Amino acid sequence: MASNVTFDQIEVGATADLTRVCSTNDLVVFAHASGNRNPLHLPNSDFSGSDDGKPPVAPAMWVGALISSVLGNILPGPGTIYKAQTLTFHDRVRPGDCLTIQVKALEKRAGGVVRFRTTAQLANGTLIAEGEAEVVAPSLRIEYDPKDLPPLLVERHRHFNRLVALAKRLPKMPTAVVAPDDANSLEGVYLAAEAGLIAPILIGDRGRIEKAASGLEGDLSRFELIQVEDEGEAAARAVALVHEGRVQALMKGHLHTDDLLKHIVKRDGGLRTKRRISHVFVMDIPGRETPVVISDAAINIAPDLATKVDITQNAIDAALSLGLTLPKVGILSAIETVNPAIPSSLDAAILSKMAERGQIHGGLVDGPLAMDNAIDVQAARTKGITSLVAGHAEVLITPNLEAGNMLAKELTFIAHAEAAGLVVGAKVPVMLTSRADDARARLVSCALAMLYSHWQRNGVAVEAFVPEEDC
Known part of the structure; x- marks a missing residue:
């Protein structure tokens, strides 16, 4: 006082x-x-x-x-x-x-x-x-009480601006873009190329791509275009370009996710590693001190415990690539105590213990946590939770795809957050955007892919995240 x-x-x-x-x-x-x-x-x-x-x-x-x-x-x-x-x-x-x-x-x-x-x-x-x-x-x-002031929502997405600026420090990333035959996906390619983030190779039906380009400002002829009429074959060709060493990332255009993923995860000629691939949403939420990573909201529908181990590790790696030096990871459930009747609370407790024993590394992991006490300090204090993660979570691991998808979209459409998506755990990063995503989301996804690829190769982020401080 x-x-x-x-x-x-x-x-x-x-x-x-x-x-x-x-x-x-x-x-x-x-x-x-x-x-x-x-x-x-x-x-x-x-x-x-x-x-x-x-x-x-x-x-x-x-x-x-x-x-x-x-x-x-x-x-x-x-x-x-x-x-x-x-x-x-x-x-x-x-x-x-x-x-x-x-x-x-x-x-x-x-x-x-x-x-x-x-x-x-x-x-x-x-x-x-x-x-x-x-x-x-x-x-x-x-x-x-000088701190007693209502919060102010400012719709400025400073975290994404920072990530794009960091990515611009890196060399252009050769990227295979699969079926960019609608305005949104092609505009995202133009934007990322003009920003100096990617060197795109377009793979798809030339006629459909040229038709999409006709309504946009930009010169399509400056990009290499590989003619493949069928979308599934275009996805297979993109994966082959990775094995040929011609590209370092994949970008989803206007095709179904399954049509792309089946070529990425196939045992022969795919991009699988020893770890299960998973999806992360990186969210720029107004008022949050750091970006928030949410996983998995797009690939693993009802993950078992072994899959959740990989999902958690992949999410930590993604957070590290953004410059978060020791990401705080909250394993979400409906409650913050272990209840045998709620399987996700059991999985959360096991994941937390596995992290203590070094089976999951690179971050501080705690769970089960409910959404409120994972991100709000006062909620954690009210419920008597003593944890380095509770109230400060920067990575949120959801129980299943439905929960993750709903959480990400609620933050986007209700909390005015921006979202960008990335598939991690494969040999190269995959920009898995929604067909309805705008060019801005695709631009930031390119930045995420570049930062993640740099972290994969070098073991360090381009720049450590430092919260804004007074002088």
């Missing part, structure tokens, strides 16, 4: 300050709250009024709002009412800048009025703004 400083307690010369790193999310939130949509202040805008190549500029009043934050939260604190504020701006703030705001009491006047000097400067000492504020200070003591 914290308390304010009343008028009688304020001494002339008293100071208070806060330090804040400007982020692109700050700019987006401020634009929504203020209605100021000036593209100069927004990331990823098409504004071309400046050619200095610098990132967007924080609105001046965003800096002013931080001054209000010091006065309203610290000195004098809750109960403060503004009377006046003057500001002179000497420089600008950009995302990534570390800003220190300070207020200093200059004079106390009748009627509870206090005059403050206000300044804002960067960590290197550059003065951004200065001025004076007049406020009516509170007369009564108020205690409050």
Whole structure:
């Protein structure tokens, strides 16, 4: 708990300050709250009024709002009412800048009025703004919890943006694209190729692919196209390209998943390894500190315990490839205690013990956990769960395909998450997107495949994930 400083307690010369790193999310939130949509202040805008190549500029009043934050939260604190504020701006703030705001009491006047000097400067000492504020200070003591603030949903998918940026550091990945003969799948190929992620080889019926390309902007002739009319044969040809060393990944186009998978998992000439293949959804959920990996939602319908071991290990490997150094894995069930009447709770407990004994490695594994106490700290505390995973899970292993599929789609359509999918456990990563997925989902799936392939070859991620921190 914290308390304010009343008028009688304020001494002339008293100071208070806060330090804040400007982020692109700050700019987006401020634009929504203020209605100021000036593209100069927004990331990823098409504004071309400046050619200095610098990132967007924080609105001046965003800096002013931080001054209000010091006065309203610290000195004098809750109960403060503004009377006046003057500001002179000497420089600008950009995302990534570390800003220190300070207020200093200059004079106390009748009627509870206090005059403050206000300044804002960067960590290197550059003065951004200065001025004076007049406020009516509170007369009564108020205690409050500074963390008691309703959560804010910001629909900006920063985790996926980061993953795409990391993938761009890597060489283009030769990729066989099977039956990209609809607008969504072909547009995803265009987008990923233009972003420098993949070097695609298109396999399918030339006529259908050219028809799909006719409604898109882009030059189809720049890609190699292997004519195969039948979709099943196209999938077989794509698998053969892996064995020939011509491609390092597969991408599903506009064909049924089964038509692709049967050639991947076949014993002779397929892409099987000693481990069972499985699917992972990587979810970028607004408000979550890290990406969330969900498995398996697309391949293994009702996995037995042995299959769940591989599903869990595959999901951990996928999380490691994203830069999560010791992924926290929650094995989900309907409850957080072992109940012989609920088979998934038994499997979860066994998987957790197997991880303790090193049979599953690379992550912290705990279960059974219900969804609430897997991802919410308060829910875990309420139920008395002591665990390094509970409340902090970054990987969620679902009991079966139905549960995983419903969870991923609920997050997408209700929680405004973005989803990208990948098949792991085969000799090469497979981008197994839905036929209804848009180009953005296919782009991110390409990034996932590149990061996973890099991790497979090198044993380390391109870059470790570091949560955003204040300066």
